[in-house]
Amino acid sequence: MNQFLALFFLVCASAVPAQTFVCDKSQPGATTLTPASIYSQAAPGFDLNTAPEVTPGSCSSDKPFFFSIALPEGSYRISVTLGGAQPSTTTVWAEARRLMLEKIAIQANGSVKRQFDVNVRVPSIAGDPSHTVHLKPREIGNLDWDNKLTLEFNGDHPAFRELRIEPVHETTIYLAGDSTVVDQDVEPWAAWGQMLPRFFRSGVVVANHAESGETIRSFVGEQRFAKVMSLIQPRDYLFIQFAHNDQKPNAVPLDDYKKLLVDYIEKTRAKGATPVLVTSMNRRTFDADGKITDSLAGYPDAMRAVAAQQHAALIDLNTMSKTLFEAMGPEGTLKAFMHYPANSFPNQTEAINDNTHFNKYGAYELARCVVHGIRRDKLSLRKSLSKDVPDFNPAVPDPVDDFSLPATPIPPKAENVTKIPQT
Template sequence: MQTRMVAAVAVLMPAIAFAQPGTVRLACGPANRMFATLSQGSIASDTANGFDLGTVPAFTGKACTSDQPFFISANLPEGTYRVTVTLGGPQASVTTVRAESRRLMLEKIPIPAGGAETRMFDVNIRYPEIADGVPGHVVKRKPREFDNLDWDHRLTLEFNGERPSLRSVTIEPVTEPVVYLAGDSTVVDQDTEPWAAWGQMLPRFFMPGVVIANHAESGETIKSFVGEQRFAKIFSVIRPGDYLFLQFNHNDQKPGAVSLEDYNRLLREYVAKARAAGATPVLVTAMNRRTFDDAGKITNSLGGYPDAVRAAAAETRTALIDLNAMSKTLFEAMGPEVSRKAFMHYAANTFPNQTAAIDDDTHFNSYGAYELARCVVHGIRAAKLPLVKFLAADVPDFDPAKPDPQATFSLPMTPIRIKTDVTKVPQT
């Protein structure tokens, strides 16, 4: 869990008050009539915007810089926002920006000493409350979700990397198509390193103009997504022109969970509901587990559920992203040994408080999640979805048979804030 802390600073300046709703403009350094000025005393609270999670960077000229990650939070209404950041500082820097629970927005932006570069990305903020006129109607969150940055009433931005540096940030409400993700722990915004899933990597591959709203949660089946009011939440905010991506299987197939009959029925029901709302449904087959046979080929450990998704897509004429097939190609291209480095395989004592090894062939680290997100983007292209026009131009199409080399992949790690073994974070 990520617990908010109050930073201890030598001199406390007034925190920056926020206007709700509206635009938030924050800048480092001397006062600017167009921006609220961030200082070491600008600490986020329920009534103020500023630095969060116990982090305060240094101030040099008109830049906030640090040799450690730092966080900025703004109190905002539920909705979609265009975030404009001007990065750079007096020293050379390479800055990665994440939002909320480790959603990857900007990847390793290099800025020379004294330089500045402005980038934009779009973020969706969600509340647990369901605005459908039913008093007290909320998403039935699991205990681990109550301190999750995805569900609070703030937008939190993480600035990380090699001397991360920021000059200013502007946050403005926008109206645009939303891509809602419904799924399980292989899709969710994993909030604790080294866990990761493809849904939280997906925003990195899109330009402003469309936004990813990842409602997936660990341990979910398509049936529990109904019972916990997660579909109710999505359908309280989904609008014509939006998208609904559905990927369930890993938990549905477990004994006594969801029969194939119920799975088929619910897939078709929510495809129909999306269309009735004017949204475009997209069915995604679940990726394979890391189950190799003696010949180095991936075996099917997911039963008849991937085929059920394929059949539902064909029958209902719904766009299909066959991540199951692509992941088989991807993992076989990696091979049994390299693929271990895409999953949660870590020796004991790799992380603080981790006393035992973890060997998990279902869940992914950042490398595995990133490669699967690239497969999903390839699937969007193959399906010729209108979303193609919003794909980032700096990333070419992806061939699952030619994965990015694991040895050259890196993303800066979000600080681990839980005080227990990270490998014990519940996923089911």
């Protein structure tokens, strides 16, 4: 019955017609956007109390702005023509800060066309409103779990001329993990899962179901694994990374951890999909010689053993992160982890000194490690990786002074950004 319902809702999403939006001009078959085009459940438009300047042929602003459209659960291809009257550098985030396009520079009066794919999801499982993911308070109303697709245009005079949205059915990478993988929705927090979409061309979509505070067991208990299993199709992938919370007292003993990993693998394979185990990255724990010490209590070794026994693909992010963090050094890693003095961001009244979680730079570098692992393991996904990013050597991190991504506006509900966003 659940398989039938999942297929039914997949067909519903596929039946959604393609929609095209243009800025203040008439075009056959397209919806014209004006300054009055404000989002509602009944009408697509500009959202979250933002609106660009709309002129014939361009929607642009000197501030970030959002566009939303109500859509059923599924995956969608976004074809966007960027550009405006002024020189612009546009970064596009989707949903709860998933990086889609990175700093696309365009000359004044120029145009650049790009495509990317976005996954939209809702809490109900297989369309059954009585069977849902057990959302945490912070997830309720989150852009990852609503009934709409939201795009954020950010950067230096972000601008677009035309936007086309159409349903697609394609290879999906599902992510299961914790706060080091999740779509962190509030600046300055970030995780590698929300950076991963940037590294793929259209034809592959990332569905990040990771959530802060999760263990491999609670991910099942909160019906998150059931949600993924209700959606996953043959030729899809499930990337699995757990350890940071599993190792805590009275959480998940190693033997249970290994049994649950095997269960994830078997159930994913039964769906015709490919499980990929990802060992958890290290924490920022250095010894006196500048070497990373093991703070994960044998859980990465347990995952390596299960991968070998089950002949499952393994991305050894734990080993790569050790190389990466040691190359950055104790001082350099301060700029990759969550270390900020008080008042660095709105609503940040206290200093942040966190050796587990990452800012955008740290998350981006870890995503590059994961992409390197995809290439090294020769997963078929490597054929869909973006061609504008060369392979990555964790021993040679990107210079932090050369890195920047525009900041998403911090929502008013984020009363204290120093708090680890878990509840």
